[in-house]
Amino acid sequence: MANKHLSLEALDLIAERFKVLSEPIRLQILHTLQEGEKSVNDLTAAVQTSQPNVSKHLKILQKNGILERNQYGNTVYYTIADESIFSLCETVCGSLEENLRSKADIFSIA
Numbered sequence: 349m350a351n352k353h354l355s356l357e358a359l360d361l362i363a364e365r366f367k368v369l370s371e372p373i374r375l376q377i378l379h380t381l382q383e384g385e386k387s388v389n390d391l392t393a394a395v396q397t398s399q400p401n402v403s404k405h406l407k408i409l410q411k412n413g414i415l416e417r418n419q420y421g422n423t424v425y426y427t428i429a430d431e432s433i434f435s436l437c438e439t440v441c442g443s444l445e446e447n448l449r450s451k452a453d454i455f456s457i458a
Contacts, residue, residue, distance in 0.1 A: 368412045369436075373397060374405050377426075378433060381415070385427045 354362070369375065373395055380386060380394040392402045406426055409415040416429040428434075 365412065368408060368414065371405065373401070374409055377405060377409065381426060381428050382434065385425045387423050387425050391426065
């Protein structure tokens with residue numbers, strides 16, 4: 349990104365993607381779906397919140413192209429539509445780990 353000149357429109361889209369990932373429940377949903385396709389009920393149990401709340405977050409993730417929705421009979425299942433989301437999460441986790449390690453070194457006693 350440092351070498352590219354991005355338009356304001358492109359930056360808005362990037363900001364929107366980060367906004368979508370700013371909710372801990374959405375990150376829990378993504379983490380759970382890393383194991384494979386899950387029903388709304390499975391996801392509700394995994395994140396331990398109400399079904400309407402899970403459905404609200406699923407709709408946002410789907411609308412932004414991160415999830416795919418499939419219906420079999422009366423049951424709706426979700427899968428990851430954009431696998432690149434996991435490499436982004438790994439990058440952020442690695443950066444946080446490094447920052448925390450650096451801060452811990454400041455307070456360690458020799």
